[in-house]
Amino acid sequence: MATGLALGAALLVALFFAPAPLWVGLMAGVAIAGAWEWGGLMRLSAARRRAYAAATALLVGLLVAYETQRTVWAYLPSVLFWSVFAPLWLAHAWHLRQPLAGALVGWLLLLPATLAMIQLRALGPELLLAVVGMVVVADTAAYFTGRSLGRHKLAPLVSPGKTWEGFLGAAVAVGLYALLLSLTWPQRFAPPTQFLAAAWLLFLLSVLGDLFESWMKREASVKDSGRLLPGHGGVLDRIDSHLAVLPAATLYWMWLH
Numbered sequence: 001m002a003t004g005l006a007l008g009a010a011l012l013v014a015l016f017f018a019p020a021p022l023w024v025g026l027m028a029g030v031a032i033a034g035a036w037e038w039g040g041l042m043r044l045s046a047a048r049r050r051a052y053a054a055a056t057a058l059l060v061g062l063l064v065a066y067e068t069q070r071t072v073w074a075y076l077p078s079v080l081f082w083s084v085f086a087p088l089w090l091a092h093a094w095h096l097r098q099p100l101a102g103a104l105v106g107w108l109l110l111l112p113a114t115l116a117m118i119q120l121r122a123l124g125p126e127l128l129l130a131v132v133g134m135v136v137v138a139d140t141a142a143y144f145t146g147r148s149l150g151r152h153k154l155a156p157l158v159s160p161g162k163t164w165e166g167f168l169g170a171a172v173a174v175g176l177y178a179l180l181l182s183l184t185w186p187q188r189f190a191p192p193t194q195f196l197a198a199a200w201l202l203f204l205l206s207v208l209g210d211l212f213e214s215w216m217k218r219e220a221s222v223k224d225s226g227r228l229l230p231g232h233g234g235v236l237d238r239i240d241s242h243l244a245v246l247p248a249a250t251l252y253w254m255w256l257h
Helices: 002-017 020-041 046-066 076-092 099-123 125-149 164-184 192-220 235-256
Strands: 153-155 159-163
Touching (some): 002 020, 020 099, 020 192, 076 099, 076 192, 099 125, 099 235, 125 164, 125 192, 153 164, 164 192
Antiparallel strands (some): 153 159
8 A cells, every 4th residue: 555655746746856867867867767678478597588678778768869740650560469469369378489570569668758748748748647657546436346246267277356347437437537537527538428438448448458467477487477565566567558549538638739
């Protein structure tokens, strides 16, 4: 609990008050930590994990240096992966054995989401906060609904603790959250019906992000992606849903504006 509150407070302070270069550095740090943990899930040696994390830092720098606010190409592969390949991957229980393929998939997950954190904040800190808040609302509602009412397993071979009751409770909570945002801040969060539809699509992506990381951990025979965050596992355990949601959310607001 204490770790979660501290992380939330630090994110809010940085989101609204950190200078742009500092924010970029913080997001690069998250990507590097995520790359280190992904290397562990891929069973890379310590030396290869360090090299992978260093290469990730270089790629983040290149993306930030050469991307523009309106460029969409960096997000399209991510959206394609999460909307098409991730569901197939989970449905067929595919295995990821080749180190090179594992490295490429890790970058496909981490790099667009990192760039999205930077560009979405540039479009408006409240937009990024709304997306992060939606994932938090979904996770919280799924946990409490599933714990109290859960009977039917959502994906027993991937994540036995998740239930359809938790999924439906989260969907309702996300719908209420989206309607509240659109009604209280219509100039930012579009007509209620449009934003509600977008929020539910993003919610589905968040579920896929959570399930995909759970499958990767199951393949690696580990409970958590790392031990960086006391009581919360690793960085990937905290951002798994965001990896799927952020690139699509950034495309959505770039399309609107």
